[in-house]
Structure formats: structure tokens, C-alpha cells
Amino acid sequence: MTLVVGLISGTSVDGIDAALVNITGRTEDIQVELLAANTYPYPTDLRSQILAACKGEAISIPQLAALDDAIALCFAQAAQNIQAGHPPAELIGSHGQTVFHRPPALGCRDVACNVSTTQYSLGYSLQLGRGAAIAQLTNTPTVSNFRAADIAVGGHGAPLVPKVDAYLLSHLYEARCVQNLGGIGNVAYLPPRSHVNWEEKVRGWDTGPANTLLDLAVQHLTDGAQTYDRDGNWAASGTPCHPLVEQWLSQDFFHLPPPKSTGRELFGWEYLQQCLVDAQSYQLSAADLLATLTEFTVVSIVHSYRTFLPQMPARVLLCGGGSRNLYLKQRLQFHLEVPVLTTDEAGLSADFKEAIAFAVLAYWRQQGIPGNLPQVTGAKQAVLLGELA
Template sequence: MTRVIGLISGTSVDGIDAALVDISGTNLDIKIELVAGATYPYPADLRERILSVCAGVAISMAELAQLDDAIAQAFAQAAQDIQIGHEKATLIGSHGQTVFHRPPIRGGGENTSSSPNTLGYTLQLGRGEVIAHVTGMKTVSNFRVADIAAGGHGAPLVPRVDAALLSHPQESRCIQNIGGIGNVAYIPSRHDNWLEKIRAWDTGPGNSLLDLAVQHLTDGAKTYDENGSWAASGTPCYPLVEHWLNQDYFHLPPPKSTGRELFGVTYFHECLKDAEAYQLSPSDLLATLTELTAASIVHSYQTFLPQLPQRVILCGGGSRNLYLKHRLEILLTSVPVLTTDEVGLSADFKEAIAFAVLAYWRQSLTPGNLPSATGASQEVLLGEVHEVSH
């Protein structure tokens, strides 16, 4: 058994999710036990700097270096705090904080020299070297770049972990994470070459537009709609949702990935402008943006899956949005919608647990990506290992 810490801050930039996890077994045949989980909010000024960079505000290299170090220190502190009162871990898996993500561009046509393939690019801040030095623990970080170098999107990286922890012998499942951005892993029942049939991609906005709307409507006094109760008091504007669903991203075939670069501040202000003609109340606007998240997820399933799953299992912050969950249940009609809590895996800390598992696999030289999910040319080891010198 190995005790591992998983660390991640997602596209919502709420703070650092930390999971202290006991892991045993090999490859897909692993068992995990969550010893402790906690979220450590960023200091307000650090969160604002991160969101500013994610929104495309230009900064100097010196400011980027300072931000990188500040995030690394915050991650290292989270790793230390999650262990208080517990037996210490021996390994850290840190995803870091994504501040930029560009999917690969596929060339087309016979003259490939005029339209070459362009590798994707992704940047996660919070240097693993610093985390290893501060904590005195071996740290694996920068998980996405190896998949990108192999022609993949570097996202989503969690489907192989989902296959290990949430697959079922008789049942096909969609594991739907709803963070700032939504992503799905379709896991068929464990038969024949089931691993090769797994499909995964970013479905589009998760909480990103909802959070931006709440901040806009409350002048920053609130950052999210707790339980979706504000949105639940409104009425969705369905013509507006249909218009928004024409966005090119929703119609791109997987593998595909996205982020705040697309579904961020600029896109939110376009949504606001579109909504002016309908004179929506604040609650109606939130209901309509919630409907976009739900409808884009369901549209994604109906368009790109071989068939609808027998069960949908939610995780991430959006799984706590009861109104969003209800809308998914309505739109999916006969497909049950649960959370990973109901099948024995923490919905709040599943992503942090996943990066603990990916670090565990990296240490045992087990590939962490699924080419069927990311579009990479092959399975690769994920993560850069930072040893601690004694």
C-alpha cells in the first residue's frame, strides 16, 4: 500500500482540492481509500491574478514567474496541511493550475505542407520542483504534456482512472465531471476490448458561465449559486439555449478539449448581449445558462456516443447543483443520474484522487492516458518526477 496526496485546482479556480489516499494494486486492478479530503481556498489576491491570466490579460515573464512560485507554495502548503493528524504520505501527484490550454489543430487535405498538424499546448503553473523541495516528498507534476507530445489533447486525463474505479461488469456508464468545464468519460461494460471503446471529451461549460453570472449579478458579493437555488427560481429561455448550442465547439467530433479560453469572460459577455432582447430577470438568466450546461451535456451524448449509457454518474462541484442535476434527469428521461458519492467515491475529491492515482501509476511505470479519449498516438507515461535530495 502507498499513501499518496493528490492535488488539483480546476478551471473554476475556487482553490486547491487535496486528497490523502491509500492505494494498492497494479494497473487497472487497484483499490483506493480516501483518508482525508479538503479544499484550501486561494488567497483572494492570488485567485484574482490567476483569473486575470486565464482571461488573457498580458503579464511580464517576471510576473509569470512570481505567479508560478506563489501557486507552487500554495500547493505545497495544501499537501502539508492535508497530512495533519495522519500518517505521512510518500508521494504527491500535483496537477497544478491550468492558465492556458490550446487543443491540437489537425491538418487536412492532400497538401499537408500548407495545413500541417499543430501540436496542442497547455500550461499548468505550480512547479513540482518547488512542491518537492518544500514538502520533502517525491512529486509528480506536469501530467498533460506527454500526451500532447504524442499528438493528444492532454485532456481529459481522468478516464483511465474512471475505468479502474468506476467501470461495471454489466452496465455502461457516463462519468460526468462538472467543474468550470464539463467533461465526460463513457465507460462501456467490462467485456471484450472494452478499454478501447472508452470515449471521453470536454462537453463544454460546466460551472464557468454560472459562476461568472453570479459574480456579475451580485457585484462580486457571491461567487456561485449554492445548490442552484437561484436558477431554480427562474425560467429558462429555450430559444436562447438553442441559439447558443449552435456554437461550433458543440458540433466538433471528439476527441476534443476546451477551457476558459473559449467559455470564459468574453463568451459570457456575448451571452449577456444575446440575452438583452429577451429582457430576462437575474433568475431567468441563471436558469438559461444552467440549461445550456445541461443541454450541451445531453446533446454531446446524443450526438457522439454509440448509445446512451445505462447510468450517468456526476462528480465535481456541479454535482452539488441540485437544479442542474434535476435538469439533466429531465433531459435524459429514462437514464438514472447519480453522484459518485452514491457508488462509493467522493464526488468532491474525485479529481484530486485521480491525480494521486496518476502519480502512483507514474511511479510504477504504468501509462496514464487513454489514446481513445485524448487522441494521442499511443499510451505514454504521464508526469514529470521530482525527486528529493537528502
Template sequence: MTRVIGLISGTSVDGIDAALVDITGTELDLKVELLVGETYPYPEKLSAQILAVGGGKELSMAELAVLDDEIACSFAQAALDIQKHGGASLIGSHGQTVYHRPLDPTTPHSLAYSLQLGRGDLIAQLTGIPTISNFRAGDIAAGGEGAPLVPKVDAYLLSHPEKSTCVQNLGGIGNVAYLPPRSNPHWLAEIRGWDTGPANSLIDLAMQHLTDGAQAYDRHGLWATSGKPCDKLVEQWLGQNFFGQSPPKSTGRELFGALYLQECFADMEAYKLSAVDKIATLAELTVASIVHSYHTFLPQLPNRVLLCGGGSKNLYITNRLQTLLQSSAVITTDEVGLSADFKEAIAFAVLAYWRNLGIAGNLPTVTGARQKMLLGDIHQIFDNIIS
């Protein structure tokens, strides 16, 4: 048994998720027990700076270095806090994505680019725990998108012997892992995954704008449930090129961020939508993009859809998904024994564990990489570096 801390802050930048887990086995016999899960908010000033940089604010190299260190310090503090519950020998830190450029299929010999801040070497020295970070680089070097990286973990923790499963993460950006039943002799080779589009990113930004910063998100989907979506706008927005692009594909705030929201608000003007109608329409885009993605790119609709991430608590989104995916049971990963709140942090604990054992962490059928790759850079501990 190995005790590992998994750390991640997603595109919503709503805090650092930390999971302390015990891990045994390797792949088919992989078992994970979540001991403690906590979310540690960033200092308000740091959160605002991360969002600004993710939105395109320019930085000098010196400013970038300072930001990298500040994020690492916040991650290290989260690890030290959860380590009080005892005994971790390894940290897996995804860090904070501030820029993601997917593959450009029109440019020969191009590679994707993805930048996660919160340097693993500093986390290791501040915590005294070996740390694995920079998980996306290995997959990108092999020609992959570098995302999503969690589907292999999903495969071994959430696949079912007889039922096909979609694991749908609802963070700032939505992503799906399609898992055929394990009774299928080629089940692992037939796993697929991709980013489905915006999940909470546009809704969160809109809530902050419409409430003058008083509300950071639509708690439980109450605003969306109170409003009426504009179906014509949702249909129009689904014409955006990303939604029709075949997997493998990934995206981020670079596409579905503040500038995109401004365009959405401009489109809404013609329909005279109320504030709650605007949130309902953005939430309906999240739902419609997922349903469109399943109907367009899956071999068939799954027997069940397992939701995780902050959006799994948005009752508008969850109820609409169940309505539109009638043949699929829509539940959360909590209901099958894996925390919906901390699944992504757990996944990066597992990816670090695999890296330490020399087990590849990516699925080329998901990311488009040319081969399986070890994921993550290992940062060991050296005495008397930082006191």
C-alpha cells in the same frame, strides 16, 4: 499500499482540492481509500490574478515566474496541511491551468498546448515529498489533446460489470468518460471521453457579476431553480462550433470564459431576462450541451450517469439531467463509493502512483494520442536546497 496526496485546482479557481489516499493494486485490481479530503481557498489576491491571467491578461516573464512560485507555494501548503494526517510518500499535483489550446485539425503537424502553473520541483522541496507534476505534456507530445486525463482512472474505479456508465465531471468545464460494461471483451478499447463544454464557468462568472461579487456561485442551483430558461437562446448557443465538433476534443476558459459570457449577456438583452432567468438559461446550456453530446457522440445512452465536481450539488442541473436522460439513472459518484467532491484530486494521486510504477496514464481513444504514455515529470528530493 502507497499513501499519496493528490492536488488540483480546476478552471473555477475556487481553491485547491487535496486528497490523502491509500492506493493498492495496479489497474484491474486498483483500490483507493480516501483518508482525508480538504479544499484550501487561494488567497483572494492570488485567485483574482489567476482568473485575470486565464482571461487573457498579459504578464512579463518575471511576473509569470512569480505567479508560478506563488501557486506552487499554495499547493505545497495544502499538501503540508493534509500531510498532518500522516505518512504520504508521494504527491501528484495537476497544478493550475492558466491556458489550454486544443489541437487545430486544420493545421498539419500541430500540437496542442496546455500550461499548468505551480511548479512541481518547488512543491517537492517545500514539502520534502517526491512530487509528480506536468501530467498533460506526455500525452500532448504523442499528438493528444492532453485532456481529459481522468477517464483511465474512472475506468478502473467506476466501471460496472454489466452496466454502461458515463462519469460526468461538472467543474468549471464539463467532461465525460464513457465506460462500457466490463463484460464487453473490448471494453477498455471502447472507452471514450471528451470535454462537453461549460459546466460552472459561465454560471460562476455570471453570479459574481449579477451580485457585484457577493456570491461566487449559484449555491445548490437556487437561482437557476427560481428562474425560467430561455430555450431559444440555448438552442442558438448550441450552434457554437465546439458543440458539433467530434471527439477527441477539449476546451477551457479560453473559449467559455468572460468574453463568451459578455456575448451571452448581449444576446439576452433582446429577451428582457431577469437575473434568475439569466442564471437559469446558462445552467440550461450546461445541461443541454451534455445531453446533446451524449445523443450525438455515444453509441447509445448509458445505463447510469455518475456526477462529480461542484456542479453535482446544483439541483437545477442534476434534476434537469435526470429529466432529459430518462433511461439513465443519474446519481453522484458518492453513491457508488467515490467522493464526488475529491474525485479529480484522487485521480491525480492515482496518475502519480502509476507514473511511479511505470504504468501509462492516458487513453489514446480519449485524447487522440498516437500511443499510451507515461504521464508526469518526477521531482525528487535533495537535501539543503531550501531551508
């Protein structure tokens, strides 16, 4: 039995999700018991600095170092707070804060490691909050920088959670999709465990925006007074503009076959500016705009299932903050025609699944078990993920 802390702040940049878990077993027999979980919001000023960096605003190297330090400190505090009242954890898995993500160039797998290639084509993904600093501040071995090793072998470095989903959420007889609705959406397709070589048939990719555009639109519409559309109530009072959803869906990203990953670099502030211009040409109200952006998230997910999955799942399990958006959930249910539940209903916290996953990935690193799925990330091979400090 190993006591592990998992930490992540995702693309919504709303705060650090921390989970304290007890882990036993290895892969097929892994068991995870959640002992404590909490979200620790970033100080407002730090959140603004992170969002500015994500937006691509210029930042000097000393400013970058200070940002890295401030994030590491917040992560270390979160690790300490979540352990209060429990025996000390043996290990921390810290994803850190993504501030930049660049997928590899198309066809990268064949050329990435060829030094004679003039154009370097590997991906690049930067997570701030140094693991070495967290290890020192907490006096606990810490695994961090999880995406680099997969990227070095030609992968996207994302999504990494599907292997954890496979062992914690797959079913003996039922094909399932686990759909994360964070800032960005991603899916893990889990074939029935009774199928021969079922692990090799697991699939996963980033589906596109989940809440990023919605959150940015709400902030724009309320002059920053609100940061998200609670329960989707505002969007529910509008009507989706279907021609606009179709227009947005024609973008290349949605037609690219997996492996694929994305981030705020594509579905961020600039993207929303174009959405606002398009919405004006259809004279959409604020509520209609939010309904249309919600429908865009929903249709992009359903379109990717119909296009890229070997078969439609019998059930979809939602996780991430968007699983609390009742309107989004209702629209997904309408389009999918199979039960749409949350991972809570399968025994795994929908709010803290990503934090739990990075505890498991750190544990696998310590046990010498690769954490990536090459068929998901596009990596040439399965590799150990993360650096241990």
C-alpha cells in the same frame, strides 16, 4: 500499499483540492482508500491574479515566475496540511493550476511530429505550480506537468481522468457515464467490464461549460458579492429560454466530434458578454438568465451523449462542484431519463475525485503505467504522464 497525495485546482479557480489516499494494485485490480480530503481556498489576491492570467491579461515573465512560485507554495502547504495526523506520503501527484489551454489543430495527429510542416499544430497546456518546488518544499517525490507528454504525441492532453474513472467506477454489466461538472464539464463513458476489450471502448471528451458561465454571471449580477448560485436556487426561480439555448448550441465546438477539449479561453468572460447581449434581446430577468445558462450546460451535455456515444448509458454519475447544484441535477435528470446519481453513491467522493485521480496518475507514473487513453485524448499512443521531481 502506497500513500499518495493528489492535488488539483481546476478551472473554477476556487482553491486547491487535496486528497490523501492509500493505493494498492495496478489497473483492473487497483484499490484506492481515501484517508483525508480538504479544499484549501486561494488567498483572494492570488485568485484574482490567476483569473486575470486565465482571462489573457498581459503578464511579464517575472510576474509569471512570481505567480508560479506563489501557486507552488500554496500547493506544497496543501500537501503538508492534508497529511497532518497521518504517516508521511511517499509520493505527491500535483496537477497544478491551468492558466492556458490550447487544443491541437484539427488533423494534428498526422502532421504534428513532421518537422517539415511550416505550421506547428500541437496543442499547448500550461499548469503553474512547479513540481520541483513542491518536491523540495515538502521533501516528497512529486509528479507534475501531466498533460505535456500526451500533447507531444498529438493529443489534447485532456481529459486525463477517464482512465482512472474506468478502473474505479466501471460496472460489470452496466454502461455508465461519469460526468464531471467543474468549471468545464467532461464525460467518461464506461462500457460494461464484461464486454470483450472493454477498456478500448472507453470514451471521453470535454462537454463544454459546466459552471464557468454560471459563476461569471452570478458575479456580474451581484457586483462580485456572490461567486456562485448556491444549490442552483436562483436559477430554479427562473425559466430557461429554449430558443437561446438552441442558438448557443449551434456553435462549432458542440458539433465537433471527439477528441475535444476546451477551457476558460473559449467559455470565459468574453463568451458571457455575448450571452448577456443575447439575453437582453429576449428581455430575460436575472433568474431567467441563470436558468438559461444552466439549461445550456445541461443540453450541451445531453446533446453530446446522443451524438457521440456508442449507446446511451444506463446510469450517470456526477462529480465536481456542480453535482451540488440541485437545479442543474434536476434538469439533467429530466433530459436523460436514466438514474442521475453522484459518484459518492458508487463509493468515490464526488468532491475529491479529481484530486484522487491525480494521486492515481502519479502512482501509475511511478509504476510505469501509461495514464492517457489515446481514443480519448487523440494521442498517437499511450504514454507515461508527468515529470517526476
